[in-house]
Amino acid sequence: MDPRVAAARQVLLEGVGAEIAASFPGITRLGGQVVAALYLADGPRSMDALSAELGRAKSNIFANLRGLEAAGIVERRREAGSRHDSFALRGRYPDVIVGAYVARLRLVVADKRALSHRALDMLGDATGPEADGLRERLDDLLRKYDLFAELMGSTLPAVDGPLDLEGLFSKLPPSVLRGFQLAVRAAWAANRVVSRVEKLATRRRPR
Numbered sequence: 001m002d003p004r005v006a007a008a009r010q011v012l013l014e015g016v017g018a019e020i021a022a023s024f025p026g027i028t029r030l031g032g033q034v035v036a037a038l039y040l041a042d043g044p045r046s047m048d049a050l051s052a053e054l055g056r057a058k059s060n061i062f063a064n065l066r067g068l069e070a071a072g073i074v075e076r077r078r079e080a081g082s083r084h085d086s087f088a089l090r091g092r093y094p095d096v097i098v099g100a101y102v103a104r105l106r107l108v109v110a111d112k113r114a115l116s117h118r119a120l121d122m123l124g125d126a127t128g129p130e131a132d133g134l135r136e137r138l139d140d141l142l143r144k145y146d147l148f149a150e151l152m153g154s155t156l157p158a159v160d161g162p163l164d165l166e167g168l169f170s171k172l173p174p175s176v177l178r179g180f181q182l183a184v185r186a187a188w189a190a191n192r193v194v195s196r197v198e199k200l201a202t203r204r205r206p207r
Helices: 003-023 029-040 047-054 058-070 095-123 129-155 165-170 174-204
Strands: 074-077 086-089
Touching (some): 029 086, 047 058
């Protein structure tokens, strides 16, 4: 193999490994490298083949494959006549990662909404400064997660698997996409201004 090809492959393996390890609990850098190796492969790969390519023990490969399966990134296959499983990405890369990100985000939002409701129920009709302060914070947290859930439900399709954002955006008229970009930038800029004003007001508030 041309050393330049080997170097480029290694850069991709390391980069994807770091990205996925930082984004999905329970999946290590090696798991991300497995994803990159499957992306570069011409077809499904056995655990033996992945172990040989990445130079890691099969037990470590297997542990990460289980995490990748649970995250909806990798699927297990059994070819006709074969005695061993092989593994492949559940869809095109990076669509499969985007889909897993969104699925995980939906779970996080749902979990935090349930957590906020549970804490509010436990707080009940307790009174006093501490209770009022806690209730205010919980109400604010729940309001934000309700908004996240509404936005995700109205803008992102509820799919279980790869999410082709490129395909979704390519179907939008250029004027609509440009308007959306401008609106997001304006909202982001306004939010930063409000945050700065609030910080200045906090600093000047008498103690």
